[in-house]
Amino acid sequence: MDFTDLTRRHHRELHVHCYRMLGSYEAAEDHVQEVFLRAWRARDSFESRSSTRTWLYRIATNACLDTLRRSTPRPQPYPDHLLDGHPGPEAVAVGRETISLAFLAAIQLLPPRQRAALILRDVLDWSAREVADLLDTTVTAANSALQRARGTLRARWPAGRGDWAPAEAPDATQRNLLERYIAAHERADPAALVALLREDVRLTIEPEVGEWTGRAAVAGALHEGMTTPGAWRMLPTSANRQPAVAGYVRAAGDTVFRPFVLSVLSPGRDGDLAAMDVFHVPALFPAFGLPPGLT
Incomplete structure (x- = not known):
């Protein structure tokens, strides 16, 4: 496993994922370094039963959940220039409406595991089984967390994502x-x-x-x-x-x-x-x- 290549390919989307989970740019900086440190230490136990990307998201999500059990990082904005030019899966990770401050402020109100379930399902488009595996829970429990999270957002924004999405470009x-x-x-x-x-x-x-x-x-x-x-x-x-x-x-x-x-x-x-x-x-x-x- 080439960790230099891992860092190059997955650093930015994991950074954005940690930012969504924590709402803080500086906390995301710290956590993405922690992700690769944990991955390096656990490299011999990686058995390729999932993709490397899924494995890294598991580490990142759990690192964020560990932090959120102890404290809540202070909110911070995210530089736009670091969101540009991402193809493939990373393009989903930096979608406009799910990086807006309105969306981030709302999901920070969710309990951490609900927040993780919502981000993984509705932002990253993971399956219920993948989310359950990552959170070490059942599909039923993962779906229940997702439905509660969606209910909270629906109460805040009845019209859905259109209510919190920024304009496509400044006119x-x-x-x-x-x-x-x-x-x-x-x-x-x-x-x-x-x-x-x-x-x-x-x-x-x-x-x-x-x-x-x-x-x-x-x-x-x-x-x-x-x-x-x-x-x-x-x-x-x-x-x-x-x-x-x-x-x-x-x-x-x-x-x-x-x-x-x-x-x-x-x-x-x-x-x-x-x-x-x-x-x-x-x-x-x-x-x-x-x-x-x-x-």
Whole structure:
């Protein structure tokens, strides 16, 4: 078994699988390394009764379940450029609607084994028998976990995947929205930012700063958080198949704008903002190919 070839062929899809299970890019980084370490240690016990890919998914899923029994990683966005150009099975693994922040936020509410069953069946299209074997349970129990998970998602999104899927590609309206969002921050103009918001807009700030729903509540949070003109610089990027912005802040007395937040945006159907998910993750900027500072 050539482990260099294994890593090359399966690293990215296993990374995305761990990300779905855990909701955290950095946790996925740690876990995919753990997957190959466990695989290396167990290489002599692999008897080829399943494909190498199935064997690695078993290791990855169990590694994530082990972590979720102890703690819940903090949510983080996923760089779009790492989702591109995957043929074959990996193309399924990075499907647009099942990497969106809305979908990820919902499945993080599921108990870990339900989450695993849903991802394996409805995202990766595994059979009930394959899921049961991976989870070391019966087909009946695996199907029961899947049905409970589907019921939870159906209650949240009666229309199905269409409710959480991002648009296929940014159009002119979305690009204009992004430009106005950046300009409002760089001018420190909260009124211009509030003008972009849908009436039922949602704002979340991670880790664990807060969540606000409705234009009035979100406007109050934005007014409080915006600083003087010149304190912000923004760069457009993309995450989880959604438009995103990297926010840099220049502190008083500093000459450089430092990495501060990544904001993932959910455009509404009328050229407005339906949701903003803001993550204070300066350490994640290199994974997005972003510069370490701006002058």
